[in-house]
Amino acid sequence: MNTEAVAFRRVTVYETEVPGVGRKFELEVGDGSRLVVLLHHDGRRELFVRERPEADSERVADLSGEQARQLGAVLGGAYFQPVEFSNTSVPLGDAILQWVTVPDDSPVAGETLAGSNLRDATGASVIAVQRGPDTVANPDADTTLEAGDVLVALGTREEHAELDAFVAGD
Numbered sequence: 001m002n003t004e005a006v007a008f009r010r011v012t013v014y015e016t017e018v019p020g021v022g023r024k025f026e027l028e029v030g031d032g033s034r035l036v037v038l039l040h041h042d043g044r045r046e047l048f049v050r051e052r053p054e055a056d057s058e059r060v061a062d063l064s065g066e067q068a069r070q071l072g073a074v075l076g077g078a079y080f081q082p083v084e085f086s087n088t089s090v091p092l093g094d095a096i097l098q099w100v101t102v103p104d105d106s107p108v109a110g111e112t113l114a115g116s117n118l119r120d121a122t123g124a125s126v127i128a129v130q131r132g133p134d135t136v137a138n139p140d141a142d143t144t145l146e147a148g149d150v151l152v153a154l155g156t157r158e159e160h161a162e163l164d165a166f167v168a169g170d
Contacts, residue, residue, distance in 0.1 A: 012028045018038065021038070022040040024036065024037070024039075025038075033051050034049070035048070036048035036049070043065050045063040045065070047059075094156045096156070098153055098163075099130075099152055099153075100164055100167050101148070102148060103147065103167070105169065106145075106169055109145060111145055112141060112143060112144050113139055118163065118167075121166050122155070122162035122166050123159035123162065126152065129143060129145070129151055129152070130149065130150040130152065131149050132148075151163075
């Protein structure tokens with residue numbers, strides 16, 4: 001068996017010919033585990049996970065060609081394209097956008113933005129409040145926060161950590 005490692009950006013894929021069976025592909029994932037795909041000559045695909053490179057693989061699924069193509073399309077973002085913040089750069093310096101849900105027992109529930117003191121306490125700025133299907137863009141200081149509201153805030157990672165704790169009442 002000849003194994004070839006090919007690096008795609010930050011992902012290493014190991015490809016191995018499996019005599020009489022087909023080809024095996026192993027993808028390293030961040031926690032040290034590997035996803036293993038075995039493509040049989042007859043078109044069948046088996047999906048495995050391996051916790052460590054030296055561990056045995058655990059079978060997850062047996063996929064038809066059509067199922068494999070559907071899964072590939074889903075993973076590739078054909079149906080939904082998420083924003084991968086770790087790979088995104090925005091012209092905001094160290095600031096990022098983050099969404100924080102106001103829990104039922106939050107000390108800010110029932111307070112106005114000004115009365116909650118969110119900005120002074122955390123440094124993060126609330127730039128929108130989503131309440132159910134409605135969004136209040138650029139809320140003013142008199143906007144009352146309610147349990148279940150989703151706050152869209154701008155700030156650094158440290159400010160967001162402070163905001164999360166503040167909204168949770170920690």
